Amino acid sequence: MNWIAPAASILEILLLLYVATVDVxxxxxxxEFCLALALLGIAAQLTSPMELAQSLISAAILFLLxxxxxxxxxxxxxxxxxxxxxxxxxxxxxVMQLLTITALAGGVLALVHLMMRHLPYPRLAxxxxxxxxxxxxxxxxxxxxHAPLPYGVAIACGGIWAVLSKGF
Numbered sequence: 001m002n003w004i005a006p007a008a009s010i011l012e013i014l015l016l017l018y019v020a021t022v023d024v025x026x027x028x029x030x031x032e033f034c035l036a037l038a039l040l041g042i043a044a045q046l047t048s049p050m051e052l053a054q055s056l057i058s059a060a061i062l063f064l065l066x067x068x069x070x071x072x073x074x075x076x077x078x079x080x081x082x083x084x085x086x087x088x089x090x091x092x093x094x095v096m097q098l099l100t101i102t103a104l105a106g107g108v109l110a111l112v113h114l115m116m117r118h119l120p121y122p123r124l125a126x127x128x129x130x131x132x133x134x135x136x137x138x139x140x141x142x143x144x145x146h147a148p149l150p151y152g153v154a155i156a157c158g159g160i161w162a163v164l165s166k167g168f
Contacts, residue, residue, distance in 0.1 A: 041089015
């Protein structure tokens, strides 16, 4: 049983990296990813029912708070699902770390997007262009059209930090 928590943590980190990549590419966070993260969080806490109960209570409270934010249009539904799914596997202090690091990473993400206003509009990235050039061209195009930030990237940063902080 001692190997379950470290294995779940590694899988959570890998899944968060994938979610961040998909969010940049599509601006969508799929339900399957959130469900998998929540199940991994539960699996990591199976040896401690009390910690699992605290985690579920803090995730429920977070969901209610984020539901208010979502209904006001201040946050996307995928972002809410992802944050709550991550909270399922964290103690209350881990949820606070998740929210703090997510907010800081979101601020950096917003600054990067604001700086993009001053960058030249790129020509189309032809086939064979580097990944960085293709991502830049697409993000600059999205920015000009006032597309939302890929906030799943900031949430993934906060999630990875929180998972690493709870240890393996």
